[in-house]
Amino acid sequence: MEKTVKITRKTKETSISVEFGLGPYCGENVIASGVPFFDHMLAAFARHGRFYLNLQCTGDLQVDAHHTMEDIGLALGQAGKNALGDKRGITRFGAAAVPLDESLARVVVDLSGRPYLAWRAIFPEDLVAGISCRLFREFFQAWVNTSGTTLHVDLLFCEENHHGLEAIFKSFGRALRQAVTPDPTLGEEIPSTKGILA
Helix, strand or coil: CCCEEEEEEECCCEEEEEEEECCCCCCCCEEECCCHHHHHHHHHHHHHHCCEEEEEEEECCCCCCHHHHHHHHHHHHHHHHHHHCCCCCECCEEEEEEEECCEEEEEEEECCCCCEEEEECCCCCCEECCEECHHHHHHHHHHHHHHCCEEEEEEEECCCHHHHHHHHHHHHHHHHHHHHCECCCCCCCCCCCCCCCC
């Protein structure tokens, strides 16, 4: 399993450079998506997952944040997939529930090789920091698509959008950390009866 990988993605809509490390890493990450609230969410994900994340993005924010957030999801998911290699010896599954004041989020991860997103999150308002809450689902869908991950996101309670989203990203970080952690009972085995996770 590679520890850190670098991905670059350039289209007519975005230019992205991302270095993602499975760590564990607990230093300061450098995140500049051009969308400050999204930076805050990615920082929460990286810190609570103990991942290394160095991300720079220039996007067509004069249109809106959609391309930026979706393309970062695509790049970050690809980086995670590349870092895991054939997933030999990993735990594979991870789950975390995290509160933030009145909000409570639960995220469950299976590094199955099969992309699937179950998103059950209802927010009290449509926008957070001027961004459509729908775009966060687009980020996770993009991440799932390129990483080949089954991901269940449940926002169980939420009265304030910021709190709800931050609880989701922290849960995501902790669940993914659990899933990528080596299982000492496996040795070099792949955690699947099929012998492959792809």
